[in-house]
Amino acid sequence: MKRVALIAGATGVLGRAVCRELYAHGTRVACGYATRHQEAETLAAELSGFAVELHPGVDLAETMRTVTGHHGGLDILVNAAGVNHEGSAAALGSEEWRSVLDINLDFAFRLTQAALPPMLRRHYGRIIHLSSIAGRVGGRGQINYAVSKAGIERMARVFALEVGRKGITVNCVAPGVIVSDMTARIRAEYGEALLSHIACHRFGKPEEVAKAVAFLAGEDAGYINGIVLPVDGGMGI
Amino acid sequence: MTEHELFEGVCECIRQTLEKDLPEIYESDRLIADLGADSLDFLDLIFRLEERFNVHVNPRDLERRTQQALGDTPMIVNERYTEAAVVEFRKAMPEVPEGELFSDMPVNKLPGTFRVKTFMNLVAYVLGQEKVP
Numbered sequence: 001m002k003r004v005a006l007i008a009g010a011t012g013v014l015g016r017a018v019c020r021e022l023y024a025h026g027t028r029v030a031c032g033y034a035t036r037h038q039e040a041e042t043l044a045a046e047l048s049g050f051a052v053e054l055h056p057g058v059d060l061a062e063t064m065r066t067v068t069g070h071h072g073g074l075d076i077l078v079n080a081a082g083v084n085h086e087g088s089a090a091a092l093g094s095e096e097w098r099s100v101l102d103i104n105l106d107f108a109f110r111l112t113q114a115a116l117p118p119m120l121r122r123h124y125g126r127i128i129h130l131s132s133i134a135g136r137v138g139g140r141g142q143i144n145y146a147v148s149k150a151g152i153e154r155m156a157r158v159f160a161l162e163v164g165r166k167g168i169t170v171n172c173v174a175p176g177v178i179v180s181d182m183t184a185r186i187r188a189e190y191g192e193a194l195l196s197h198i199a200c201h202r203f204g205k206p207e208e209v210a211k212a213v214a215f216l217a218g219e220d221a222g223y224i225n226g227i228v229l230p231v232d233g234g235m236g237i
Numbered sequence: 238m239t240e241h242e243l244f245e246g247v248c249e250c251i252r253q254t255l256e257k258d259l260p261e262i263y264e265s266d267r268l269i270a271d272l273g274a275d276s277l278d279f280l281d282l283i284f285r286l287e288e289r290f291n292v293h294v295n296p297r298d299l300e301r302r303t304q305q306a307l308g309d310t311p312m313i314v315n316e317r318y319t320e321a322a323v324v325e326f327r328k329a330m331p332e333v334p335e336g337e338l339f340s341d342m343p344v345n346k347l348p349g350t351f352r353v354k355t356f357m358n359l360v361a362y363v364l365g366q367e368k369v370p
Contacts, residue, residue: 120277121284165256166281 004028004071005217006063008054008111009081011036013180013206014130016043018078021210022217023047027076030067034081054081056107060114067118074118076217079108079129082148084182086141097144104148105155112159116168125168126217129156130209133176133232139186149174153228160226169225171216176232178204199234238364240357247357250285254278264354265332272353279348286356292363299329299359318342330355 005022009015010031019029029047032054033040040051050070054063067074082104085096112127119125134142135149153172160170177183177194186194187203195201212231215221238246248262255274268274274282283294295301303325304312312322320340326347327338332354 116277117280117284120281123281163277166277 002026002028003075003217003219004030004067004073005076005078006030006032006052006054006067006074006115007078007080008032008107009034009079009130010043010051011039012080012082013182014175014178014209015078015080017206017210018080018213019043019047019049021207021214022076022078023049025214025218027217028071030070032063032081054111056102056110060110064114064118073122074115075122075124076126077111077115077119077128078213078217079111079127079152081107081111082130082132084142084145086145086185087143088141089143092143100144101148101151104145105151108152109155112155112170116163119168120166123167125163125166126221127156127159127168127170128213128216129153129170129172130213131156131172131174131228133174133230133235135172135174135228136230137236156228157226164225167222169216169222171221171224171226172228173209173212173216174228174230174232175209176204176230176235178206178209178231180206197236198232199237202233204231204233243357243361244353246289247286247353247360250282250289251353251356253285254282262353264352264357266353267349268351268353268356269349276348279351282356286360290360290364292360294359294363298362299326302329313344316344318344318347330358332358 005027007015007019007029010019011033019031023029029049031040031044031049031051033051034055044051052063052066064074083100085100087096108129115127129152131153132149134146135153138146156170156172163170177187209231212229216224216229244264251262251272252259255272255278266272280296283296287294303322306325307321310321311319323338323340323342327335332352333350337350
């Protein structure tokens with residue numbers, strides 16, 4: 001049976017790689033997008049899936065009905081949606097604080113809740129949130145982002161505790177410094193310093209994160225629950 | 238379907254949902270306090286009932302029907318059920334002792350009153366075998 005996955009943040013660098021990897025594993029994909037509709041449509045067409053609007057402003061129960069209506073159910077949720085507004089902790093405005101927490105944490109929570117009914121119906125589910133190394137070590141100028149990622153890891157663990165008995169696992173993948181637009185500034189400013197803390201001595205590729213996600217999304221990962229899987233080349237070990 | 242078949246079917250779904258060894262289940266058992274269910278189990282149970290009896294059950298059906306009966310009269314004020322709502326609940330759930338359904342009852346307390354019989358009535362209502370207000 002082909003599994004069905006909904007990917008939030010599918011048009012981002014990591015989301016896109018996850019969609020392609022899951023598709024390569026024989027999964028039907030629904031590509032969730034916030035604003036980049038056309039990109040999502042193009043990606044969905046490439047992967048024989050479909051695009052679905054997915055952000056804090058949509059009715060998530062309706063989104064789940066749309067996905068299950070298209071594909072007959074929902075087995076996998078990957079939350080790759082996230083934003084980052086940098087600023088020093090001492091000066092960060094409440095709007096910059098709130099906007100990151102709203103998407104990276106509140107939305108992740110409501111999205112996870114909304115995915116449970118269709119997964120319960122099948123007595124099976126794989127939920128994977130993309131966290132970040134920032135959730136473990138923090139980072140200058142990233143207090144909102146780091147807090148949101150630390151929160152998502154604890155949130156995933158509590159969900160895992162509560163829904164594991166129903167055949168639903170909830171895990172996180174925590175990328176280190178992956179080559180993407182989001183890390184362009186720190187790679188440019190601190191490239192060598194960062195590399196000196198990474199055992200593999202290189203930055204990661206989106207596809208490497210996607211393979212970890214696909215592993216946790218697979219049926220064979222049914223006894224892995226509530227973990228944070230770092231994909232960071234051995235950063236800070 | 239006989240009442241006994243309905244009871245046995247609901248019990249089978251409850252056992253599957255709770256994954257517990259429950260040698261005896263009674264119609265008067267409360268799902269939460271007596272059988273150990275939680276809110277996730279409620280949803281799981283609803284889906285299992287749908288599969289078992291080939292029906293579509295809306296988990297909010299009781300509230301939906303109550304609001305229909307009340308018309309413009311509010312069912313909930315400040316996260317508590319109004320007196321009018323409680324009167325309708327008592328009619329819809331005669332299996333629940335009246336004292337457990339009280340005016341000004343917090344909304345989150347209602348699931349705690351649900352009996353095995355409540356789910357039997359829900360399925361029976363959907364199957365159209367029994368008129369429940």
